[in-house]
Amino acid sequence: MKRKQYNNDFKKTIVELYRSGTxxxxxxREYDVSEVTIYNWIKALSPVEGGDGLTPKDIAEIQKENLRLQQEVDILKKAMVIFARK
Structure with a gap:
């Protein structure tokens, strides 16, 4: 059984229809998308409370970028110690 792939515009349209009262x-029934999938899209595309309009996906991307930057800083600190010895 092959999984259906939906583009982001379609997902946003479904969520907007839900928010408008559908x-x-x-x-x-109308779009032949499972109810669980629709609920997942609603959760993923809804802003987090107190998050200034950020979705859970946005927050996850920010956390991932923050971790990468922290790792870069740690590497630079270690390099600075090594070069300071010379």
Whole structure:
């Protein structure tokens, strides 16, 4: 069984329809998308409370970038110690 792939515009449209009052059941029947998938899209594309409009996906990307930058800083600190000895 092959998984269906949906583009981001389609996902956003479904979520907007849900927010405008269309039930998940109606969206499921009309667009042939599982209810669980629709609920996942709603969760992923809804802003986090107190997050200034950031979605959970945005926050995850920011955390990933923050970790990468912290690792770079740690490497530079170690290099600075090595070069300071010379």
């Amino acid at each position: 039930s998940v059941g109606d969206l499921h």
